[in-house]
Amino acid sequence: MRDVAVVGVGETAFGEHWEKSLRDLSVAAGVAAIRDAGIEGADIEAMYIGNMSGGRFAGQEHLAALAADQSGLVGIPSTRVEAACASGGLAFRQACLAVASGRYDIVIAAGAEKMTDLQTVDVTTTLMGAGDQEWEGWLGMSFPGLYALMARRHMYEYGTTKEQMALFSVNGHKNAVLNPNAQFRFEITVEDVLKSALVADPLRLLDCSPITDGAAAVIVASKDIAKKFKNPIWLLGSGQATDALALHDRKSLTSLRAAKIAAKQAYKQSRTVPEKIDVAEVHDCFSINGLIALEDLGFCGVGKSGKFIEEGNIKRGAAVSINTSGGLKAKGHPVGATGVSQIVEIVKQLRGDAKKRQVHADFGLTHNVGGSGATVVVNILGKDPIER
């Protein structure tokens, strides 16, 4: 298999785009990535696009052909992949695999979601399709409910506090102020979080990622091609794994087994260890999932994430700069786009293109979770390819 690098990135602003449709967002991100790479559309040989619920949100399936068509790439093979909120991470992985295989030299990976226009049911009901509909959804469970169970158990087992969880959101909002594409560009305090409306005890409104429209895209190229670009960022390792879809079938409520498997694969392939990672985008759909991510990825010990955050270790420039983009909470969470958008941020950090939120970074990691953890994708990127 061949080495692969990211040679172009693009994304829309994240937020409520009442005047734009799913196709508009997809095309805007794709065009931005093509421009950033400095290539022509005709150079792109295949497309992968992550989207969770275009069918339910907008009545639109078959998004891959639509996005190719509307971007002027009609004819190329274009494939939609879906694993709930990890759809974008899978699109990136499939694009990298397609290039690594030798089948294609230049491939675009995109992710898009339009969540504000609803054709059928409400957003929370639609998102429950990411969990076990028969055994969780139809019995009244929602995603805030599932993550509330995980939070309660983490508090019970490790003494984690609401204040520690709140600090994860506080960190994201602080970073989002510096990200022009973020949905919420204002700071919040722990007190703001603890006073915000209760959603599913112990999770409050400011523990929860918002409803967002947005899209992101990256151009992936083979080693020989990538070397001709100014600033290629290399995929050093990638892992993908699954777990039981229903939370009640899991062995643990306080750790995602799929994240640990995926992280192990990514660290091994990339010949890195958690201590080498400078910057990471982790999947804080709810604040508790940010804490669990820190433990599953090995940034801190099991049950120690609350303390780790309290001690300032996730701030920009600290032990590991977490969610410099603002993360799902503050940058926003257009579910199908999130995994690709995480790659966009890490590439910008590794290139030195992250402007006011730039940190020193040689190695970056993305952690993208589907549903309550039944799919997890972990990627590790770096400034230089691995010498093999």
Added chain:
Amino acid sequence: MRDVAVVGVGETAFGEHWEKSLRDLSVAAGVAAIRDAGIEGADIEAMYIGNMSGGRFAGQEHLAALAADQSGLVGIPSTRVEAACASGGLAFRQACLAVASGRYDIVIAAGAEKMTDLQTVDVTTTLMGAGDQEWEGWLGMSFPGLYALMARRHMYEYGTTKEQMALFSVNGHKNAVLNPNAQFRFEITVEDVLKSALVADPLRLLDCSPITDGAAAVIVASKDIAKKFKNPIWLLGSGQATDALALHDRKSLTSLRAAKIAAKQAYKQSRTVPEKIDVAEVHDCFSINGLIALEDLGFCGVGKSGKFIEEGNIKRGAAVSINTSGGLKAKGHPVGATGVSQIVEIVKQLRGDAKKRQVHADFGLTHNVGGSGATVVVNILGKDPIER
């Protein structure tokens, strides 16, 4: 890239499975394929599953993790792919690419759709998500309507008759009688078709594929592994292409550009020509699409498909045995499963396992169409690998 072979196939009966859910069908097909291959679940390293509208039909997205979990394969990377009615074809292609790349040795490709239980809107509205929702669906167009336009134009340009189209359905039903997994195991006549209820002029009920529940799965392995199996069937060539999603953006209504591109790729890779294909499963979602397939795949000249059928060329054992399984019309069309089910039939024919419907076959082809032709996947399989 490495050669790839199919070493196991399985499927459920196609029909109305009121007592089975999407997960039940997925698992049943997967288990059947694993048993057919004579392997253990633990031998499978990754899964791809094609499904069009689990979200809209059953409220269930994230099917890849669910299918892996419920099949006892929890942990492995599992990816849902979607391109409307070509979702199954894409799942097979991605599985083959994953093995060809060298990343995995044994991968399962599945397809599943549960269309009889509806959570939100009716089937025809849901299926319109395969077309351009904004510019076709919301203006009142349906899939029978789109294919009716194509049929009318084919009749206008080439003098194709309703009787000739009806013969495509007659052929499928005749074959389905011999397929224990087919939904409609009875013969029909041209007169039956012409007397059936008008759906979208000139298409009548018996020109249209039915609403079906079902699933199919195949096990794909690398050359070295496959050689250890009793009767591996080799993927010789595979093509995938896109076209404009909306019919009004196409250059032709009587030919699918994506089918021609995909077929060209598959013929070239497989070093075959249309004349060498003995048996083909083509995507007759509506009878007219069967006719167009014969032309796009090069089995007959442009505009000559009606005559070609009339002269008996698509019957079992004739010039090319078309839809020995019964095809979408008579075997049934659980949209996400169809592309994989086509592979199942071709593998059975090439193995000599097709029992009463067996034809002489050295080379077989599958033709899987998404929507009104915006995605097409063509695969060519054979008894022996290509000597490279």
